[in-house]
Amino acid sequence: MSAPLTSGAAQAPATGVLARAPRAVPTRGGFPAALRAEATKLTAQLRAKLLLAACLVVPPVVVAGLAGQRPPSDTIYGRWVHESGYADSLLLLGFAAQWVLPLVASLVAGDTFAGEEAHGTWKTLLTRSVSRSHVFWAKCVLSAVVSLLALLLMAVSATVAGMLLVGTQPLVGLSGQTVGSTAALELVAASWALAAAPLLAMTAIALLLSARVRNPAVGVVGPVVIGLLMTLLGAVGGTHLLRRALPTTAFESWHGLFAAPAFTGPVWQGLLTCAVWTVVCLLLARVHLVRRDITGG
Amino acid sequence: MTMITKTASRSTAAGGPGTGWVKRADKATRRRRWQGLRPSAGAAVTGVIVLAGAAVLSVSGGQDVTQVKVQDSLQTSFANLWALQQTETGHPMRPTQVHPAATCDKGGPDVPDVGPGGDWICQMTWTGQTEPGKFELNVHANSCYTASGPGSKVGSFTVTDTDGREVTNPVYAFDVCMDADASA
Structure with a gap:
């Protein structure tokens, strides 16, 4: 009996009291409700706003600062920062990959579960008509959105700052070849886009730490330390496949795009590695969160 | 509420x-x-x-950095960059005219010529340079390296281009990335 009523309500949503009931259900519970609640909390968070603002403001300041100095020659593309604005963008990408992007990944994600712990708000949160799983995925999705948004802002800000303050001259590639202005812009965009995969992997690591350690400070600083250690491990010679199994290695997969002939092996390896890290960390975090005893604590 | x-x-x-x-x-x-x-x-x-x-x-896995890869990538990159530098300073040249020939060695005769390290030395000749120039390479684990050319043969940090501007000398020091997955 209820089936025709529901379908009728769906077809004609404005037919009175009966019609309102089925439409009201999804707004009260489940994943969308959890997502909305988490989004509200996130938009009220000062640190999330500061993060996004910094991603927008800092790159132009750095590019402007580089203009008056002897080029930094110890990082790839450092030598070319006065010759092409694209080099500035790539220098910032290379620099950000060391610890800035892990910090971007952990600033919100590292706090998201541990923060509930610190404020003692788990019980309040779980008395709402949403499951732990809904809360978990809502927090994961929003952490990923913040990370990707920060990366996008940083990429656009760095690239536009380079193009406006230094110029759109052709770029020297990593095989010494000259890359035309348009091709360089496309490759720069692709390079920043490739950083999304390791960034999401670092976000997943931060989420796992946040869920397990239950301390916001550890959740935020931990991934930065882990990122630095992984970068260090990847920089040690003779680690062969171990190097490729680290998510931080994927932050450098763009190098191949600027070689002639270009090679994309590291790109695919990086995507695969990061996907595995992301899935494993999220599953571990979910298992831990769903099974842990919150009510008794 | x-x-x-x-x-x-x-x-x-x-x-x-x-x-x-x-x-x-x-x-x-x-x-x-x-x-x-x-x-x-x-x-x-x-x-x-x-x-x-x-x-x-x-x-597990093979060596990412080998002598052949280092030599080949150095020759290719140097040819491109030398042609760029010569063209910038008013001597138009194509990379195919440079004819570089490099011999690279890591850490002297007793060390195997594989793997990253700051002790790669390459002796290279090219068109107009019959006496080999010494290039010092710092090869990183990510299969990228920084090569520093011999100042007496490639010039200093900056060169003066045809418009009289001081521009970065492409061959004074340059970054190259090799394909770690390529064979050889």
Whole structure:
């Protein structure tokens, strides 16, 4: 009996009291409700706003600062920062990959579960008509959105700052070849886009730490330390496949795009590695969160 | 406010201090007991597995950095950059006219010529340079390297271009990335 009523309500949503009931259900519970609640909390968070603002403001300041100095020659593309604005963008990408992007990944994600712990708000949160799983995925999705948004802002800000303050001259590639202005812009965009995969992997690591350690400070600083250690491990010679199994290695997969002939092996390896890290960390975090005893604590 | 109260009371009525609660607490206690038995043992096993996996990975796979790859990439890159520098300073040249020939060695005769390190030395000749110039390479684990050319043969940090501007000398020092997956 209820089936025709529901379908009728769906077809004609404005037919009175009966019609309102089925439409009201999804707004009260489940994943969308959890997502909305988490989004509200996130938009009220000062640190999330500061993060996004910094991603927008800092790159132009750095590019402007580089203009008056002897080029930094110890990082790839450092030598070319006065010759092409694209080099500035790539220098910032290379620099950000060391610890800035892990910090971007952990600033919100590292706090998201541990923060509930610190404020003692788990019980309040779980008395709402949403499951732990809904809360978990809502927090994961929003952490990923913040990370990707920060990366996008940083990429656009760095690239536009380079193009406006230094110029759109052709770029020297990593095989010494000259890359035309348009091709360089496309490759720069692709390079920043490739950083999304390791960034999401670092976000997943931060989420796992946040869920397990239950301390916001550890959740935020931990991934930065882990990122630095992984970068260090990847920089040690003779680690062969171990190097490729680290998510931080994927932050450098763009190098191949600027070689002639270009090679994309590291790109695919990086995507695969990061996907595995992301899935494993999220599953571990979910298992831990769903099974842990919150009510008794 | 009313919505919150309603939802809270409903969830209490449905799954509050009934059987579900007891079951969950039971499960938690059992788990705590299991964890309490050997908290360090679990962590130790995980640690050993991770370390063993890392050790296996770190000895698997071929060499990313080889002598042939270093020589080939140095020749290609130098030809491109030398042609660029010559063209910038008013002597138009194509990369195919440079004809570089490099011989690279890592850490002297007693060290195998594979792997990253700051002790790669390449002797290279090219069009107009019959006496080999010494290039010092710092090869990183990511298969990229920084090559520093001999100042007497390639010029200093900047060169003066045809418009009289001081521009970065492309061959004074340059970054090259090799394909770690390529054979040879």
